[in-house]
Amino acid sequence: MHADIVVLPGDGIGPEVTAAAVDVLQAVATRYGHRFSLHTHLIGGSAIDATGKPLPDDTLAAARDADAVLLGAVGGPKWSDPNATVRPEQGLLAIRKALGLYANLRPVRPHAAAIGASPIKSHLLAGVDLLVVRELTGGIYFGDKTRDADGASDLCRYSIAEIERVVRRACLLARGRRGHVTSVDKANVLETSRLWRDVASRIQREEFPDVTLEHQLVDSMAMHLLSKPRAYDVIVTENMFGDILTDEASMLAGSLGLLPSASLGEGSVGMYEPIHGSAPDIAGQGIANPYGTILSAALLLRYSLGLSQEAACIEAAVDSALDAGVFTADLASEGSAVSTREATAAVLARIESCETEVLGD
Numbered sequence: 336m337h338a339d340i341v342v343l344p345g346d347g348i349g350p351e352v353t354a355a356a357v358d359v360l361q362a363v364a365t366r367y368g369h370r371f372s373l374h375t376h377l378i379g380g381s382a383i384d385a386t387g388k389p390l391p392d393d394t395l396a397a398a399r400d401a402d403a404v405l406l407g408a409v410g411g412p413k414w415s416d417p418n419a420t421v422r423p424e425q426g427l428l429a430i431r432k433a434l435g436l437y438a439n440l441r442p443v444r445p446h447a448a449a450i451g452a453s454p455i456k457s458h459l460l461a462g463v464d465l466l467v468v469r470e471l472t473g474g475i476y477f478g479d480k481t482r483d484a485d486g487a488s489d490l491c492r493y494s495i496a497e498i499e500r501v502v503r504r505a506c507l508l509a510r511g512r513r514g515h516v517t518s519v520d521k522a523n524v525l526e527t528s529r530l531w532r533d534v535a536s537r538i539q540r541e542e543f544p545d546v547t548l549e550h551q552l553v554d555s556m557a558m559h560l561l562s563k564p565r566a567y568d569v570i571v572t573e574n575m576f577g578d579i580l581t582d583e584a585s586m587l588a589g590s591l592g593l594l595p596s597a598s599l600g601e602g603s604v605g606m607y608e609p610i611h612g613s614a615p616d617i618a619g620q621g622i623a624n625p626y627g628t629i630l631s632a633a634l635l636l637r638y639s640l641g642l643s644q645e646a647a648c649i650e651a652a653v654d655s656a657l658d659a660g661v662f663t664a665d666l667a668s669e670g671s672a673v674s675t676r677e678a679t680a681a682v683l684a685r686i687e688s689c690e691t692e693v694l695g696d
């Protein structure tokens with residue numbers, strides 16, 4: 336098949352990890368006989384430097400026209416002045432909103448070979464396989480922001496329709512898994528959470544009687560996620576809780592650099608990005624973990640292009656590289672770390688041996 340993929344490297348380690356994922360996509364294209372046209376555009380701090388805007392118009396236009404978008408990360412100290420009027424992160428929020436990407440899927444599946452890198456006891460990690468569905472275009476991130484001489488405020492608002500569609504997506508995904516959804520809120524304090532809880536219960540009752548739903552408060556969820564991670568299947572939650580809980584959940588896998596994500600709306604166009612940021616502390620050193628971005632490219636193939644065999648090929652290649660102990664510094668014990676390029680090369684070598692069985696007639 337032919338597909339147009341927009342690549343948004345962004346800032347910090349973003350260009351390093353997207354370069355790795357692009358190499359992997361090209362290797363998959365060669366192996367399976369596809370043609371992926373890759374179009375690179377600016378976003379974030381590098382876009383501010385070049386154009387004054389964190390999301391230039393041509394970047395958004397290209398993303399709208401593409402079959403899928405692959406993003407690295409945005410932000411960094413250069414653009415972090417609290418009094419700045421324009422920020423890299425605004426570009427990321429704007430593109431998510433403009434493309435209608437309300438459901439952010441963040442799968443967490445600790446890999447046996449990397450479990451030693453996790454601070455959690457290994458007996459708690461065996462068999463953990465959870466999927467966080469984070470609401471991505473509403474809530475406190477997008478409410479009115481004000482600042483005056485006495486203070487500041489961020490409005491948190493959710494409409495019923497915004498909650499319905501993301502809960503529905505989570506329930507649908509649960510149907511293809513173990514059939515269990517945990518909805519996370521702060522209903523003991525927040526009105527938006529009480530609405531969230533009501534809507535989630537109704538959607539499950541009316542549309543998904545085959546799926547089980549439980550509600551959990553976000554503070555105790557933060558604790559249970561580490562003490563009994565195997566208890567969870569699909570976790571659905573609002574924008575900010577999902578942001579925080581998934582960085583926490585990355586410690587189940589051993590590194591923030593391992594977790595991929597898929598941001599989806601109603602159409603097939605999605606945006607795919609690792610859950611980590613621009614990692615200014617290691618940017619430019621060639622040591623970032625590329626696996627989260629490479630696994631995001633696998634999600635791109637599965638969700639936007641319908642290429643499930645190719646997606647599985649990438650996932651198996653990363654699994655096999657981890658099995659072989661090909662660890663970047665965030666995972667490795669002292670002295671044994673490989674570079675971003677070496678980790679990528681290990682994945683590329685394994686893609687060459689993926690099955691290319693032709694399905695159907």
Ligand SMILES: NC(=O)c1ccc[n+]([C@@H]2O[C@H](COP(=O)([O-])OP(=O)(O)OC[C@H]3O[C@@H](n4cnc5c(N)ncnc54)[C@H](O)[C@@H]3O)[C@@H](O)[C@H]2O)c1
Pocket residue numbers: 348352407408409410411412415424427591592593608609610611612613614615616617622623624625627665
């Ligand atoms: N999606 C995004 O673009 C995104 C996500 C999160 C943060 N950010 C931005 O990134 C900047 C830095 O934020 P931060 O430092 O709080 O979070 P971060 O995720 O960039 O880094 C947190 C820690 O994890 C490490 N880390 C992250 N990704 C890694 C990888 N692939 N390999 C190895 N180590 C990795 C970093 O070195 C750092 O020690 C901020 O400007 C923030 O707004 C962007």
Ligand SMILES: CC(C)[C@H](C(=O)O)[C@@H](O)C(=O)O
Pocket residue numbers: 409410424427428578610612
């Ligand atoms: C950079 C920031 C706006 C972003 C978010 O909070 O959504 C990031 O933390 C993420 O997880 O993608």
Ligand SMILES: [Mg+2]
Pocket residue numbers: 578579582610
């Ligand atoms: Mg985050």
